[in-house]
Amino acid sequence: MSILIDRETRLLVAGITGKEGSFHTLNNRRYGTNVVGGVTPGKGGQDVEGIPVFDSFADAVAQTRPNTAMIFVPPRFAADSILEAAAAGVELIITITEGIPAHDELKVYNTVRRDHPGTRLIGPNCPGILSPGKANVGIIPASFFSEGNVGVVSRSGTLTYQIGNEIAQAGFGCSTIVGIGGDPVPGSSFVDVLELFEDDEQTELIVLSGEIGGSAEEEAAEYIAEHVSKPVVAYIAGFTAPPGKQMGHAGAIVSGSAGTAAAKAQALEAKGVRVGRTPTEVAELAVQMLGESSSAPVR
Numbered sequence: 001m002s003i004l005i006d007r008e009t010r011l012l013v014a015g016i017t018g019k020e021g022s023f024h025t026l027n028n029r030r031y032g033t034n035v036v037g038g039v040t041p042g043k044g045g046q047d048v049e050g051i052p053v054f055d056s057f058a059d060a061v062a063q064t065r066p067n068t069a070m071i072f073v074p075p076r077f078a079a080d081s082i083l084e085a086a087a088a089g090v091e092l093i094i095t096i097t098e099g100i101p102a103h104d105e106l107k108v109y110n111t112v113r114r115d116h117p118g119t120r121l122i123g124p125n126c127p128g129i130l131s132p133g134k135a136n137v138g139i140i141p142a143s144f145f146s147e148g149n150v151g152v153v154s155r156s157g158t159l160t161y162q163i164g165n166e167i168a169q170a171g172f173g174c175s176t177i178v179g180i181g182g183d184p185v186p187g188s189s190f191v192d193v194l195e196l197f198e199d200d201e202q203t204e205l206i207v208l209s210g211e212i213g214g215s216a217e218e219e220a221a222e223y224i225a226e227h228v229s230k231p232v233v234a235y236i237a238g239f240t241a242p243p244g245k246q247m248g249h250a251g252a253i254v255s256g257s258a259g260t261a262a263a264k265a266q267a268l269e270a271k272g273v274r275v276g277r278t279p280t281e282v283a284e285l286a287v288q289m290l291g292e293s294s295s296a297p298v299r
Contacts, residue, residue, distance in 0.1 A: 002131035002176045003151070003196040003203070004092060004122070005033075005068060009135045012060050012090065013038045013051075014081045015072035022048050024072065024096075024139050031136040036064040039081075057081075057088040070128070070137055071095040078124065079104035086116040094137050095123030095187065105185035112187070121187025127157030127179035140177060148173020150286060151197035153190055154209035155182040155216070159237060159279050163207060166283035172290050175202040182211065190220035198228050204293065205231050207286055208273070210264060212238035217264040225271040231289050234268050234275045235282040236261040 011028065015021035016038025026049060029035045037052045037060045044055035054060035057069070069085040071078055071093065078097040085093050093112075105124060112121050122129060128138010133147035144161050146168040154160040157179050164174055178193050180186050190208060197203045206228070210217040217236060224232055239261040265275040274289075276282035 001200050001202040002134055003193070003200050004120075004176060004178065005129050005131050005135040005137050007032075007034075007134050009033060009068050009137065010064070010066045011035045011068045011070060011135075011137055012057070012064060012066035012085075013070045013072060014040075014057070014085065015074075016040060016048050016051065016053060017043050017046065018072060021072035025051070025070070028070075028136050028138070031142050033135045033137060036066050057084045057090070061088040061090065066090060068092045068094065068137060071097055071124070073097060075099040075101070079108050082108050082121065083111055086112050086119040086121075089118070091119060093119060093121050093187070094126070094128050095121065095181075096126065096128060096138055097123075098125035098183075100124050100183070102184050105183060109185050109187060120192075122178065123181045123183075123187055125183045126181030126186075127160070129176065129178050130174075131176045132174055138179070140179065144168065145177060146173030148175065149202055149204040150174045150207060150290070151193075151200065151203035151205070152177040152207045152209065153193040153197070154179055154207075155186075155211050156209060156237060159209050159235065162279045163209060163235065163283050163286075166280060167207075167286055170283070170287040172287060175200060184214070186216075190216050191223045194220060194223055194228055194232075198230060203230065205233070205286060205289055207282060208232060208234040208268075209279075209282070210234065210236045212236070212261050212264070213259045215259065218267040221267040221271045221273065224268075224273060232273045233282055233285045233289065234265075234273050235277075235279055236264045236268075236275065239265075239277060
């Protein structure tokens with residue numbers, strides 16, 4: 001098994017005719033993802049290397065029956081595109097676009113939760129989702145990962161690639177990698193994804209990669225203590241970040257002691273989660289715990 005995307009994924013891409021959208025869409029298709037169509041207003045009737053393009057999500061959904069949408073449109077159009085996909089009934093929306101105004105993100109979050117409870121939003125400003133050997137939706141370099149039994153959820157894309165690659169080099173692999181993004185208003189939280197991994201039969205260990213700013217990691221620590229039976233290891237980026245300075249993502253800013261890497265690590269460790277101080281150390285911890293398990297690596 002895996003979570004969120006698999007061989008049954010039917011992907012529709014907003015912004016498929018743009019340079020980045022077409023590049024990554026075709027890369028996802030080469031990996032084996034079933035890309036059924038794209039959406040670009042005013043370019044309906046065209047195609048991108050055989051992938052049909054539609055003017056609206058309503059038309060595309062009616063004709064291609066997607067269950068997943070990837071949003072690759074410019075920031076000023078992204079909120080409307082997400083809401084259009086949700087209104088058309090798409091079950092999973094993965095938003096790669098970065099730079100979306102926080103006010104727009106808040107509007108999208110509340111509207112989707114209130115009016116489209118059957119839709120799950122991942123992102124924005126995220127690398128997407130990869131279920132190795134099954135499907136890739138987004139910009140995650142699939143060659144870094146092997147199929148296996150480690151579930152990864154992260155606010156950072158590049159740190160995820162390093163951790164996943166080191167796990168693969170040690171002979172283990174991942175069930176699904178989920179990038180939730182680092183913006184102030186993510187569509188899905190650590191807790192949302194941890195719940196899915198807990199219920200996934202393939203996933204035997206979970207890696208949580210967080211960063212400074214906000215309280216998502218502390219909330220995850222509380223959830224893990226009460227609801228997660230599988231072992232969890234974690235990494236928090238930003239142990240040397242100066243207070244009050246934004247680091248990387250829009251949500252990666254701290255004031256005083258709140259939201260610091262040290263505070264987050266302390267919260268997780270207090271709930272039994274082992275926290276590595278570097279991505280390499282996290283991968284080593286994961287491999288050590290997998291090696292101690294009686295289960296063999298899932299290839």
